[in-house]
Amino acid sequence: MRKELPLIITLIGGLLAMVGKWTVWGDHIKLLTYTDQFDTLVGVMAMMVGAINLTRIHGLNVQRRRSGYAFSIVLLVAMWAYFVLGVIEGYQGKNFRWIYNNLYRNMDATMFSMLCFYIASAAYRAFRIRTREATVLLIAAALVMLGKAPLGETIWAKFGDASNWIMRIPNTASMRGIAIGAYLGGFVTALRILLGIERAHLGGMGGSVQ
Amino acid sequence: MWEKLQNIDRRWIYLLMAIVIMIPILKPMGLPIKTSEETQTVYDAIGALKSGDVLWIGGDYGPSSAPELSPMAVGLVTQAFKKNLKVVVYCMWQDGAQLMQTILEDAGKKYNKTEGTDWVNLGWKPESVIVLRNLTDNIANAAKTDFHGKAIDSIPLMQQVKALDPKYVAFAFDLSTGSPGTSDYLKYIYEAKKIPISVGVTAVSAPGAMPYVRAGQYKGILNGMRGAAEYELLNKIPGPAVKGMDAQSLGHFMILILVILGNIGYLMSRKG
Numbered sequence: 125m126r127k128e129l130p131l132i133i134t135l136i137g138g139l140l141a142m143v144g145k146w147t148v149w150g151d152h153i154k155l156l157t158y159t160d161q162f163d164t165l166v167g168v169m170a171m172m173v174g175a176i177n178l179t180r181i182h183g184l185n186v187q188r189r190r191s192g193y194a195f196s197i198v199l200l201v202a203m204w205a206y207f208v209l210g211v212i213e214g215y216q217g218k219n220f221r222w223i224y225n226n227l228y229r230n231m232d233a234t235m236f237s238m239l240c241f242y243i244a245s246a247a248y249r250a251f252r253i254r255t256r257e258a259t260v261l262l263i264a265a266a267l268v269m270l271g272k273a274p275l276g277e278t279i280w281a282k283f284g285d286a287s288n289w290i291m292r293i294p295n296t297a298s299m300r301g302i303a304i305g306a307y308l309g310g311f312v313t314a315l316r317i318l319l320g321i322e323r324a325h326l327g328g329m330g331g332s333v334q
Numbered sequence: 335m336w337e338k339l340q341n342i343d344r345r346w347i348y349l350l351m352a353i354v355i356m357i358p359i360l361k362p363m364g365l366p367i368k369t370s371e372e373t374q375t376v377y378d379a380i381g382a383l384k385s386g387d388v389l390w391i392g393g394d395y396g397p398s399s400a401p402e403l404s405p406m407a408v409g410l411v412t413q414a415f416k417k418n419l420k421v422v423v424y425c426m427w428q429d430g431a432q433l434m435q436t437i438l439e440d441a442g443k444k445y446n447k448t449e450g451t452d453w454v455n456l457g458w459k460p461e462s463v464i465v466l467r468n469l470t471d472n473i474a475n476a477a478k479t480d481f482h483g484k485a486i487d488s489i490p491l492m493q494q495v496k497a498l499d500p501k502y503v504a505f506a507f508d509l510s511t512g513s514p515g516t517s518d519y520l521k522y523i524y525e526a527k528k529i530p531i532s533v534g535v536t537a538v539s540a541p542g543a544m545p546y547v548r549a550g551q552y553k554g555i556l557n558g559m560r561g562a563a564e565y566e567l568l569n570k571i572p573g574p575a576v577k578g579m580d581a582q583s584l585g586h587f588m589i590l591i592l593v594i595l596g597n598i599g600y601l602m603s604r605k606g
Binding site: 156157163164167168214215216221224225228229230232233235236237240241243244245247248249251252253254262266269270272273274275276278284288291292295296299300303 | 460
């Protein structure tokens with residue numbers, strides 16, 4: 125039953141969503157409203173599991189004085205203190221917003237902006253014209269970069285046109301191909317999960333039943 | 335020597351990059367920025383709305399992409415307030431609610447627009463994609479409260495805007511970093527409700543959005559900081575995006591020079 129029950133739940137859940145979305149009757153009784161509420165509950169529970177798990181892992185780090193445990197203290201204090209403040213004040217509260225605007229926002233932006241340095245270093249190391257494909261990729265990347273930078277257009281106005289052409293024509297064509305492939309793959313995977321052929325999401329070793 | 339050219343210490347790269355980016359931020363060069371067709375389409379589409387029409391804005395981003403997307407949000411709200419449009423904001427990213435509230439409050443003060451009458455921030459709601467879908471039926475039932483926790487029914491503007499439906503909303507614009515975001519607006523707002531939509535995305539997301547622009551499903555696109563800078567200039571409010579373009583220009587050139595150096599080293603060492 126440990127294997128069968130999740131499969132039955134998956135099948136019922138999938139069928140409910142299909143009936144709710146695709147049939148007049150499902151639309152009439154607003155079936156999706158009920159599944160939406162259940163979805164919300166599951167999402168909130170998953171978030172709680174995440175918070176508890178994070179507390180357990182970092183709590184153990186602190187308890188056993190593992191390397192870098194000071195960072196675990198910072199994480200736990202920041203997470204729970206901000207959570208408690210949010211519960212007391214609400215996310216529109218004055219102090220809650222002050223912390224958000226003056227600490228969190230800047231730290232998040234800083235973390236992301238550091239990518240600029242890593243990308244510069246990674247591009248320098250990875251962009252080698254080893255093959256014909258790599259050469260095409262490099263030329264396309266260089267044209268788009270030059271076209272998107274006003275300095276490139278100042279040097280030669282046609283860089284902008286070349287960049288726009290790459291984005292509008294070859295990029296669009298390839299993205300459509302990728303998207304169609306990905307959506308077909310997603311549809312097939314969803315169907316396999318619904319029919320119980322694909323079981324990797326239930327854990328264990330077996331990926332699928334042929 | 336050629337080997338060395340392929341293996342420049344990354345710390346030098348970081349230092350050079352920091353210098354190259356900092357100089358134009360401290361002393362802007364004011365390079366000319368040409369408006370792209372996609373940005374012009376966005377500006378014209380919003381410009382074609384009539385006074386009193388409702389512009390719906392999705393604030394689906396966080397602080398990490400704020401340098402690219404917040405200038406777009408400022409531009410959108412500015413254009414809307416200048417044209418006397420009503421603005422309703424809904425955020426599928428929790429961080430977006432805070433960012434959009436600050437932008438709306440600042441623009442509201444500048445253009446003398448009142449919260450609740452001229453603009454409303456519905457904030458973020460748990461399971462935000464489901465809520466977006468339900469907003470198309472009934473905003474009061476789906477969102478229940480605004481950013482401040484005030485009941486939707488008690489807000490004057492929301493008494494006129496009952497649903498995210500073409501009957502009430504003239505145009506929707508989604509500012510998005512990823513998912514949830516533009517694809518949800520495409521499915522639930524454009525395809526299901528036939529409300530014209532447009533998007534503003536980070537430069538890294540733009541290639542994925544281009545097919546929908548070319549198909550006419552998105553009315554133009556604001557593409558990364560460049561798109562934000564073009565939009566700032568069209569609205570005659572040059573700001574952080576325009577300033578950032580100089581830094582981006584030099585940053586791009588720096589990367590290109592490094593790539594060229596690396597490849598010279600690679601080709602010469604192969605010959606040797």
